[in-house]
Amino acid sequence: MSERGRLRIVGLGPGGKDWVTPEASGWIASATDVIGYAPYLDRISLREGQKRHASGNRAEMERARNALQLAEEGRQVALVSGGDPGVFAMAAAVFEAIDNGKPGWRALDIAVSPGISAMQAVAARAGAPLGHDFCAISLSDNLKPWPLIEKRLSAAASADFVIALYNPASAARPRRIHDAFALLRNLKRAATPVIFAHAAGQADEYILIETLATADPCRADMGTLIIIGSSATRVIARGIGTPFVYTSRRAD
Amino acid sequence: MSERGRLRIVGLGPGGKDWVTPEASGWIASATDVIGYAPYLDRISLREGQKRHASGNRAEMERARNALQLAEEGRQVALVSGGDPGVFAMAAAVFEAIDNGKPGWRALDIAVSPGISAMQAVAARAGAPLGHDFCAISLSDNLKPWPLIEKRLSAAASADFVIALYNPASAARPRRIHDAFALLRNLKRAATPVIFAHAAGQADEYILIETLATADPCRADMGTLIIIGSSATRVIARGIGTPFVYTSRRAD
Numbered sequence: 001m002s003e004r005g006r007l008r009i010v011g012l013g014p015g016g017k018d019w020v021t022p023e024a025s026g027w028i029a030s031a032t033d034v035i036g037y038a039p040y041l042d043r044i045s046l047r048e049g050q051k052r053h054a055s056g057n058r059a060e061m062e063r064a065r066n067a068l069q070l071a072e073e074g075r076q077v078a079l080v081s082g083g084d085p086g087v088f089a090m091a092a093a094v095f096e097a098i099d100n101g102k103p104g105w106r107a108l109d110i111a112v113s114p115g116i117s118a119m120q121a122v123a124a125r126a127g128a129p130l131g132h133d134f135c136a137i138s139l140s141d142n143l144k145p146w147p148l149i150e151k152r153l154s155a156a157a158s159a160d161f162v163i164a165l166y167n168p169a170s171a172a173r174p175r176r177i178h179d180a181f182a183l184l185r186n187l188k189r190a191a192t193p194v195i196f197a198h199a200a201g202q203a204d205e206y207i208l209i210e211t212l213a214t215a216d217p218c219r220a221d222m223g224t225l226i227i228i229g230s231s232a233t234r235v236i237a238r239g240i241g242t243p244f245v246y247t248s249r250r251a252d
Numbered sequence: 253m254s255e256r257g258r259l260r261i262v263g264l265g266p267g268g269k270d271w272v273t274p275e276a277s278g279w280i281a282s283a284t285d286v287i288g289y290a291p292y293l294d295r296i297s298l299r300e301g302q303k304r305h306a307s308g309n310r311a312e313m314e315r316a317r318n319a320l321q322l323a324e325e326g327r328q329v330a331l332v333s334g335g336d337p338g339v340f341a342m343a344a345a346v347f348e349a350i351d352n353g354k355p356g357w358r359a360l361d362i363a364v365s366p367g368i369s370a371m372q373a374v375a376a377r378a379g380a381p382l383g384h385d386f387c388a389i390s391l392s393d394n395l396k397p398w399p400l401i402e403k404r405l406s407a408a409a410s411a412d413f414v415i416a417l418y419n420p421a422s423a424a425r426p427r428r429i430h431d432a433f434a435l436l437r438n439l440k441r442a443a444t445p446v447i448f449a450h451a452a453g454q455a456d457e458y459i460l461i462e463t464l465a466t467a468d469p470c471r472a473d474m475g476t477l478i479i480i481g482s483s484a485t486r487v488i489a490r491g492i493g494t495p496f497v498y499t500s501r502r503a504d
Contacts, residue, residue: 087382133404
């Protein structure tokens with residue numbers, strides 16, 4: 001009889017060991033098998049005897065099923081994800097695989113370790129733009145229809161949420177961020193602060209503070225996260241250094 | 253001339269040392285002065301010589317100005333917050349204090365360290381309910397008018413976001429969560445999954461999986477966080493243990 005397996009779904013944060021929680025480090029250290037998208041695995045030092053299972057970025061469901069299968073076979077599996085696995089990442093893929101997979105998978109010992117998400121890292125670098133009511137929307141229309149995304153953008157603008165945009169553009173979808181900006185420019189003030197962040201927490205990080213009128217959606221790629229302010233979002237100019245951006249807890 | 257002061261705004265996560273990032277621990281360890289709401293300070297072991305500045309929960313702006321003043325005097329200040337200081341917490345109060353305070357405060361060395369927010373902790377415990385487009389709304393109408401909160405709840409329901417509700421109730425505002433549930437019950441399916449979480453990550457943690465029809469808003473207090481699903485949120489029943497809740501990346 002095999003030892004009882006387990007699956008731990010672990011968030012590494014957006015980059016940098018200083019944002020990896022002790023829980024995440026501990027769960028990875030105690031795994032027999034570590035599985036994930038190759039660049040995330042490259043951020044971890046595995047010890048002698050730990051088995052590394054690298055996969056491509058697109059193969060989310062296959063990676064989820066592979067992790068479940070290994071756990072079912074009695075392995076101690078850590079499935080690693082960038083950011084928070086619970087926010088636009090691997091945790092939902094695993095539970096979807098369980099929901100549509102072998103009945104035995106429901107009885108497995110499964111747990112999720114949260115991580116710092118990209119929007120939180122960007123917010124911390126910029127000031128406190130997520131300090132009040134906000135929403136997070138993925139612009140990827142791989143799995144949901146574009147009209148639903150438009151509906152969510154319109155609702156978020158009309159109810160004056162701060163908006164964090166995930167997956168703003170990819171090689172296959174270069175125009176969606178332009179469509180999103182065109183829609184938001186019709187609904188929100190031109191002076192609305194916009195934060196364009198690339199690779200927050202990584203070596204090539206940069207953050208631009210723009211306005212909805214001046215921001216150039218051409219800058220967006222897969223490594224970009226965009227935060228669009230509400231009417232209560234303010235920019236504090238400074239003599240030196242990037243301005244601070246925060247969202248007041250007071251409504252106008 | 254005094255040494256150059258600095259202010260670090262640090263998130264401790266929702267509870268438990270395993271969710272405190274190395275950055276947060278390091279920034280607290282290197283501070284000369286640690287300031288915060290007393291129960292958060294109680295979670296930290298200060299070393300000999302570090303000065304502890306405890307304050308009440310309500311005195312956010314006063315605490316922010318106090319922290320800025322200490323930094324201006326050349327102290328190395330860590331201002332601690334539960335969860336993520338950038339999400340309904342101290343960071344926005346500090347930047348608001350700067351925006352309306354002494355011009356010299358803008359030139360201070362200030363940085364924010366993100367933390368695991370309460371909604372992420374609850375999501376991790378439950379499965380992956382925040383796996384797709386979601387919003388976070390505070391039900392506190394201390395600083396914003398209730399009609400704006402109603403507008404955001406309606407927009408979030410009509411655009412089918414997952415909804416995380418912060419500050420659902422307090423002794424001074426016991427009825428707002430009842431109003432919010434009444435509104436949402438008119439707009440969303442009765443079977444919509446609802447997660448009632450109390451003190452996630454702490455010793456007295458509990459999590460209830462309900463539906464919008466069965467959930468009892470009387471259970472909410474200041475320590476409660478509520479997540480209300482979208483039409484793509486599913487519950488996976490298990491023979492033993494709490495069911496998993498996740499939001500599919502596929503729209504219906």
